[in-house]
Structure formats: C-alpha cells, structure tokens
Amino acid sequence: MREDQILAHLPALILRLTAADRGVAGEPPTALDAVEYLRASGITLTYDAVTKALTAGTERAERILIG
Template sequence: MESHWTHRPAYRCRHGHSSAAPPLPHRTPNAYVREDHVLPHLPALVIRLTDHAAALNEAAAPPAPVAAVEYLRAESNSMIFDPTTRTLTADTPRGERFAIG
C-alpha cells in the first residue's frame, strides 16, 4: 500500500491500476484504509508483540501511538490489509490480527 491524502491521511493499494488503460475485469479492487482507523490499534499490537503488560505488570499504560509506530518501524514489521474482512495482520510469527472500524 502507498500513503495517500484525500482530506485525511490514509493508505491505498491500486495494484494493476493504470490511467492509460481500462481496468481488466479480474483485477482486484482498490483497497483503502484511513490512518485514523489504524493508529488506535497499534499500541495493543506492540503489547502483544513484546508482552509489555506482562513484563511490567498488568496496570502498565500501553505505549502511545507514536511510540508504537516507532517500535514497529524499528523492527521492520509489515502489516497486511484484507479489504474484504477489513483486518490488518502483522507479518510476524504469530500473525497478530485486528479488525479496522
């Protein structure tokens, strides 16, 4: 997916899209997900990836979204968006998955 801005930050995938030719009938439809629908889920993902709450204690505050993004970027974690189920799956051994609103 590539970053995209239309009134707000988002990500889209237009695989196989070209304005020079009409779309093929079997081409996968465009996928689009707003950034503000993804960001609230990232701290929980970091907790699942690092066992943050168990290591510190159950009352520990989750990381802020900015810290979660920095951690995921530093670890080179990728996310795979499924537009049919509207879920993001982390490219990790456990394949953590969460639904996007």
C-alpha cells in the first residue's frame, strides 16, 4: 500500500487511538498530527491486503478499513 493512500485515513485512526484521552472534542487531527502522534508514541502500523485493514501496533490493536 502506498503512503499517500494511507495518509488520508490516519486522522480517523488517531481519533480511535486517543478517544479515551481526548475528553472534550477539539479540532480534528490532520494527517500531519497523526504522523507526529504515531512517531512520538512509537506505534507501528500494519496493512492487511486481504481485509484492507490498517492496524495499529497497540494493546487494543485499533484498526480502520481502507478502500
């Protein structure tokens, strides 16, 4: 999967990853916010071509569908 196809979906993943921490909703994250969060947190993403799911390497293994 190409990076440009994933970037548009990262803000949705970050919303899922940080739902418990957010409390009151603020501005939605951008793709850049998402990349910075993933890097700072050391979270690895794995794409499954069969299910078309992007999964975060976290305890809860949050996932989003792409495509």
